[in-house]
Amino acid sequence: MPKIKTIRSVSKRFKKISSGHLKRKQANLRHLLTHKTTHKKRHLRKKIVLKSIERSKILLCIPYL
Template sequence: MPKIKTVRGAAKRFKKTASGGFKRKQSHLRHILTKKQLSVNVIYVINPWLRKQTKF
């Protein structure tokens, strides 16, 4: 059976944590940053129920 290829777009967006979860950054942070709060620089952990929908 052939190996499953990694989805390269997902590999660039998500990082695996030590406990087996995945973390991601906040979206919409490319331009017009003067109006956005500093609290958007938080790294989020993907919920386990959403991990089933996300294609890694």
């Protein structure tokens, strides 16, 4: 049985936490930041834990995580 290829772009975007869930960075914090409030930018810094439905799709792309 051959090895399953990991989708590299997905493996760079998601990390596994100790509980087994996946976390990711939020969007909208790369450019055009001058019109966004400090409150919004501060809350966008937090990482998000994926829901179980999304998690199963991502784990198909990262078989050896």
